[in-house]
Amino acid sequence: MKETAYWTWFIIAGIIILVFAGLHMVVMHLSMLGVFNPEGGAVTDWGNVAFRSQHQFLAFTYIILLAAALYHGFYGLRTIVFELGPKKSFQDGFTVLLWIVGLILFGIGTYSAIAAKALETAL
Template identity: 40%
Template sequence: MREAHFWLLQLVTGLVLIVLLGLHMIVIHLETILGFLGLGAGGAVAYASVMERAASSPWTWFYIIFLALALYHGLYGLRTIILELTLSRTASTVVTVLLVIVGIAAFSFGTYVTWQAYAG
């Protein structure tokens, strides 16, 4: 039953990532769409615009949450693929522990970098 909860979380994170990625793409990369809607981002990738977002706490949290969801979704998916090899129980545990360590390290580093770039 526990594995079913992790799998359900995998599906939920995938759906939330689609929404967050869509928001990121519209705001950061698709200036013409915003201009068409009359919301002009003012050159989203221009230095001044990037620095304005960097001073914004919501963008910092947006990217930290995005990072956490992407790491869980990706690493749990990788774990599922690796465990399809029908590994022994010990090997499965080792794979799980290694991926958790990689996830924690990547989240810690990514959060540090994001915090320095956006809130620093």
């Protein structure tokens, strides 16, 4: 039963990635629309980056996308490794390692998104 719940979250994370990565592609790679790039030019120009960082919605979507991508990727890696048939003690240790690495990466990514928002507010 527990593995079914993990698998369900894996599928939900995949759907979230599909939606939010699609949003990211529209914002970053359809610059001709100009919705999130009012300065014109490249989407990575400082004026455009500063404009996008004013929107809490985008920071929120980056954090959700990060969480979904980390869970989806690490659960997929865990599943592949477990299919090789390692001992139960290795499985437990590997799961803990993935959780620790995932939480550290999530913390760094979340801090970066919040710091970018705070930096723009300070400027």
